[in-house]
Amino acid sequence: MMTEIFDRPTHVLLLHYPVVMIPLSCLAAILLALRPAWRRQYGWALVGLTFTVLVSTILTVASGEAFAEAAKLEKAVERHAELGEATRIFVVGLFLAVLGLVGFGRYADRQGDEMATNAKAVTAGLVAATLAFSVLSTVWVIRTGHEGVRVTYLLVDLSG
Numbered sequence: 579m580m581t582e583i584f585d586r587p588t589h590v591l592l593l594h595y596p597v598v599m600i601p602l603s604c605l606a607a608i609l610l611a612l613r614p615a616w617r618r619q620y621g622w623a624l625v626g627l628t629f630t631v632l633v634s635t636i637l638t639v640a641s642g643e644a645f646a647e648a649a650k651l652e653k654a655v656e657r658h659a660e661l662g663e664a665t666r667i668f669v670v671g672l673f674l675a676v677l678g679l680v681g682f683g684r685y686a687d688r689q690g691d692e693m694a695t696n697a698k699a700v701t702a703g704l705v706a707a708t709l710a711f712s713v714l715s716t717v718w719v720i721r722t723g724h725e726g727v728r729v730t731y732l733l734v735d736l737s738g
Contacts (some may be wrong), residue, residue, distance in 0.1 A: 580643070581648045589641040593726075597632040600669065600719040603631050604712035609678050610707040614683070621680035625673075632673045638665045655729050661722035668718050672711035679704040 580588050610617045611640050639662045646655045682704060686697035 581644045583592050587645045587649075589638060589645045591632065592638045592641050596631060596665075596669075597719060597723055599627070599631045599634070600665075601716045604672065604716045605626050606709050607672065607712045610676075611705045611712075617680060617683055618687070621683065624648045625677050625680050628669075628673045628676045632669050635666050635669045637661065646686075649711075651733070655707075656737060657724040658722060658729050661718060661725050665715065665718040665722050668711055668714040671707070674691060675704060675707040676713050679708050 582588060602626070606627065608619075610620060610624055614711055625690070642655075642659065642662055646652050646659065652659075679701070682697075682700055686701065688694050
């Protein structure tokens with residue numbers, strides 16, 4: 579993986595998208611999970627948004643690993659890296675939950691009353707998963723960012 583873009587660490591440039599978009603996409607996911615009419619209208623747009631969040635999160639974590647290795651900072655950023663890895667896992671879960679919620683909702687809508695009882699149970703499970711992964715993703719991206727800032731200031735203090 580490229581460790582620099584325009585003479586700056588790739589990780590520092592990439593991290594802004596997931597830091598901003600994870601909480602925003604989670605807020606949208608919560609709203610759509612709780613409002614089926616909005617899910618039908620905006621569901622696929624949310625799937626697309628969470629996909630971009632997923633890709634950017636994967637790239638950000640990978641670039642952070644490459645940067646830490648290149649700068650010989652593995653020990654200094656160990657906790658930050660662990661939190662970033664957890665964030666990546668939660669964002670994967672968020673994407674899959676949103677995809678399942680929107681995709682299954684569309685499928686159930688086409689099936690009509692034949693699936694009504696089973697569809698409610700599956701939808702309730704997907705709503706619960708969406709809510710859980712939304713909260714976890716948001717909390718972990720905040721924790722990861724906070725730890726990254728703490729490490730940055732620690733390293734700046736040590737070098738100054």
